[in-house]
Amino acid sequence: MTEFLLSAIWANVEEHPFHLTEDDHKQASCPKCTIDLNPVSPADFSDVIVDRCPTCEGFWLDHGELDRMRDVVKAIDSGTSAPSGDQKPAGWSDLRWRIYLLKRNRD
Ligand SMILES: [Zn+2]
Secondary structure (H helix, E strand, O other): OOEEOOHHHHOOOOOOOEEEOOOOOOOOEOOOOOOEOEEEEEOOOOOOOEEEOOOOOOEEEOHHHHHHHHHHHHHHHOOOOOOOOOOOOOOOOHHHHHHHHHHHHHO
16 A cells, blocks of 8 residues: 655655665655666665655555554654754754755755
8 A cells, every 4th residue: 555645744854865775675766657666765865665666756655654654754854942053953864954954055
């Protein structure tokens, strides 16, 4: 059973880099394009593996993967107090810092 990641959730991490990763737990195909999905991990969350279609760039998640991505988004969004200056605050992941800068540069 696959489920497309909700766009409202995805909007928070859509500009975050994903890396191809090794994953042999399944060989799934894109329900739209019928070509093989690539297993990818968001940077800073190498333990989270989701499947992305190289053609339509859709993310196809089973139930556990959706929960993991929700956790990732929560980690990005938690404690959004603005840091002072251009130094990454201690305890912030590179991912959270990058998301913060992306949002700040848009305002
Ligand atoms: Zn596709």
